Amino acid sequence: MKAALRNHHARMQRVLDHIDRHLDDDLDLDTLSGIAAYSKYHFHRQFTATFGLSVHRYIQLARMKRASYQLAYSDAQSVTDVAMDAGYDAPDAFARAFRQRFGQTPSSFRKSPDWEPWLAAFGPFDDARSKLMQKTFTAHDVTVRDVPATRVAIIEHRGDPATLGATIQRFIAWRKTAGLHPKTSPTFNVWRSERRPASPADYSVDLCVGTDQPIAAHGEDVKAGEIPGGRCAVLRVVGNTHNLEPAALFLYRDWLPASGEEARDFPIYCQRLSFFPEVPEHETVADLFLPLK
Known part of the structure; x- marks a missing residue:
């Protein structure tokens, strides 16, 4: 049982690593289930059971986290560029989603981030990532x-x-x-x-x-x-x-x-x-x- 669980965690970790590396790509279910070496008909249920988030929700939060870091800590990209990187076709759609999640527009967040709603919004994402993060050392x-x-x-x-x-x-x-x-x-x-x-x-x-x-x-x-x-x-x-x-x-x-x-x-x-x-x-x-x- 322990070996099977380790194997499952390793396969899921491959998926998380792939998502991290390819946030700009089309992260479709066929691709991710293939990386996990699970049937796509069961993969999304296994992902949700493991991490407490659907694959789609996880990817949304991963892209939004990167976007919020780019806004808060770097002025190298415009809000429009950040929106495109986050997978939105138009800045308005990105602004609506950002405001709904964090209570601020992207421009307002860039000038003066309100970090408490931000931390609350990413609590489920951080919990998901912590499921497989290294907790044991020698x-x-x-x-x-x-x-x-x-x-x-x-x-x-x-x-x-x-x-x-x-x-x-x-x-x-x-x-x-x-x-x-x-x-x-x-x-x-x-x-x-x-x-x-x-x-x-x-x-x-x-x-x-x-x-x-x-x-x-x-x-x-x-x-x-x-x-x-x-x-x-x-x-x-x-x-x-x-x-x-x-x-x-x-x-x-x-x-x-x-x-x-x-x-x-x-x-x-x-x-x-x-x-x-x-x-x-x-x-x-x-x-x-x-x-x-």
Whole structure:
């Protein structure tokens, strides 16, 4: 039974990966059922039973998620181009669907996103993706290495994680103005609190970019800081890197007690090596660092 279930999950994961890579293509039932190696007459029922969403609904949400990221975090594409990429023949149809789902027009969302309705709308989608995301790691996945100290510029997020998207938007806009592109200046997140503190107001994370340049705030509350060098346990996570909690729990709860190591007095942090939507979600990569004495 376990082998059959693993085989089923592997076939469904192939489908999700194909959808991620081909959001611009015609993702018809014949194609997707063939990738899963299931009869098309049963595939859509199996997909819905596995993920809690129909194939059609899942694809709609995947395209809309990419569109919302393009609107909020990039000004390289016009609203019309984003609508076309999302599979809509006309901007008006895209605008109606976007507003129905998020309560804002695409243009309004680009200027000032309201992230709470956005998070609520994508809850079922994130739940679907989490069904197959990697939740188990082994000691062989962890390496211990010395890392150099890194000077960083920091924009702090303090408060409800539902508003984190707005801080990320400001962080991206600031680093563009400062000329600190992700391909040349590394991106870090330093967690100062749990992912789900008892009070959302206590949520705390630093958004950081590595730089040796003098920091010009350009109107933002930007601080200079440093990620200290030293020994770290490093765990690489590939895919669905928006939720690194399972990996962090493994390092703290499983790997650290068994390793005989002691944690250093600096929070767990990550370096984000690739980003959605520049790469499909299942190809995003992040390294998680647990500082050691």
